[in-house]
Amino acid sequence: MTLRFKVVIPARYASTRLPGKPLINIAGKPMIAHVCARAQQAGAEEVVVVTDDERIFQTVTDLGVRVVMTRADHQSGTERIAEIVEQSGWAGHEIIVNLQGDEPLIPPEIIQELAAVLDGQQQAGIATLAAKIVDFEEIFNPNAVKVVLNKAGYALYFSRAPIPWDRDGFAQKGKQVSERTTYYRHIGMYAYTVNFLQRYCQWEPSVLEKVESLEQLRILWHGEAIRVKIVEKTPAAGVDTAEDLVRVEELMRLQSRRPQ
Numbered sequence: 001m002t003l004r005f006k007v008v009i010p011a012r013y014a015s016t017r018l019p020g021k022p023l024i025n026i027a028g029k030p031m032i033a034h035v036c037a038r039a040q041q042a043g044a045e046e047v048v049v050v051t052d053d054e055r056i057f058q059t060v061t062d063l064g065v066r067v068v069m070t071r072a073d074h075q076s077g078t079e080r081i082a083e084i085v086e087q088s089g090w091a092g093h094e095i096i097v098n099l100q101g102d103e104p105l106i107p108p109e110i111i112q113e114l115a116a117v118l119d120g121q122q123q124a125g126i127a128t129l130a131a132k133i134v135d136f137e138e139i140f141n142p143n144a145v146k147v148v149l150n151k152a153g154y155a156l157y158f159s160r161a162p163i164p165w166d167r168d169g170f171a172q173k174g175k176q177v178s179e180r181t182t183y184y185r186h187i188g189m190y191a192y193t194v195n196f197l198q199r200y201c202q203w204e205p206s207v208l209e210k211v212e213s214l215e216q217l218r219i220l221w222h223g224e225a226i227r228v229k230i231v232e233k234t235p236a237a238g239v240d241t242a243e244d245l246v247r248v249e250e251l252m253r254l255q256s257r258r259p260q
Contacts, residue, residue, distance in 0.1 A: 005115035005191070006046040006094065007039035008084060010077035011060075011101030013053035017241050022056050022101045024245065027252045031239065032056065034104035036065045039097075042111035049101070050080050075205070076215045078190070082201045085194055092195040095119065099189065105236040105248060106189075114191045117229045124154065124225040125196025128216070129187035131234040138185065145186040145214060147228060155226040158186055158214050185234060190216075196224070 011022040011032055018024070022032040032049065039047045049060045052072040060067035068087065074080040081098055090096075095118050097111055110129070117127040130147050138144045142160040150156055157163065162170075164181055192200075206221035208214075219226055239245050 003043070003112065003116055003119055004045050004095070005097055005112075006048065006090070007042065007044040007097045007099050007111065008081045009035055009039065009047070009049045009099050009101050010080045011049050011051045011053075011056050013051070013056055015240075018239065018245070020055075021239055021245075022051075023059055024239075026104055026245070026249055030059055031104050032060060032101050033063055035099060035101055035106070036060070036063060038104070038106050038108050039099055039111060041108035042097075042115075043108075044097070044111070044115075048084060050084050052080075078192075078197075078200065078215060081192075082197045085197045086201070090194045092193065092198070094194045095191055096194065096197065097189070097191045100238060102238040102240065103235075104239065105251060106238075107235055110189070110231065110235055113231070114189055114229060117227055118191050118193060121227060124227040125193045125199070126219060126224065127191045127227040127229060128155075129189055129231050130184040130228050131187060131231050133183040133185050139183050145188070147184050147186040149184065149228055153228055153230075155216075155220065155228050157220065158212070158216050160212055160214070184228075184230065186216075187231070187234060199224075 013020050015021050023030045026034060036047055047065055049065060049067040050070050051057055051067065052070055057067050057069055068084050070080050070083045077098055081096060095115050097115050099111060114127060114129055133139055139162045145158055145160055146163050147158045148156045148163050203218055203222050206218045208217040208221055236251060239248055
């Protein structure tokens with residue numbers, strides 16, 4: 001059976017570090033155009049951009065991609081996606097992939113792989129990705145979100161702190177990643193079923209979510225399971241700063257020179 005899924009791309013103009021970043025020109029196109037192209041290459045049956053900004057709305061319209069205006073008071077991309085789900089009348093079993101509008105280098109196969117995790121899934125209505133941490137310093141970086149899994153591959157907890165805490169290993173001189181456990185970095189992409197998003201809309205933000213500034217903790221707080229797919233390596237990071245923009249442009253130049 002052919003895998004069927006939709007990709008919804010939340011895109012905000014307001015950004016503290018890089019205002020208007022979905023419209024910033026990268027290799028001759030606005031960033032949002034690259035993101036939409038990656039979603040289409042992944043085999044999505046429909047790609048939709050959701051925004052609260054008229055400039056983004058017009059740019060995406062000109063690309064020939066469906067774009068929907070949403071309310072401006074959403075606290076997260078998931079909340080923005082939930083609004084369009086209500087408007088669109090999509091069936092409860094349909095799979096929606098949340099792809100951020102600042103991910104112009106995301107590999108299309110990763111998008112498809114994430115959607116496939118939910119295909120036929122019975123226990124969880126949401127799935128996400130993680131990759132093994134090999135750099136010791138990343139474990140202690142609060143910008144690198146860590147996830148701990150149970151033996152079946154479902155999330156136990158997400159944190160900006162180094163979890164699990166290796167009591168003995170971290171106390172030793174010359175710290176190293178313990179061989180007794182594996183550390184995973186969360187990759188902030190999600191796939192949901194429409195049924196899950198309808199439940200999510202009814203929940204209030206949790207205490208843990210507010211403390212860690214991690215919206216996925218709302219899901220665990222309310223007792224829902226999150227399936228985590230381990231990928232071989234972390235995809236290239238998105239664009240949050242001007243420095244990121246330079247890095248992404250250089251990577252795109254290198255990719256364009258590779259033989260097809």
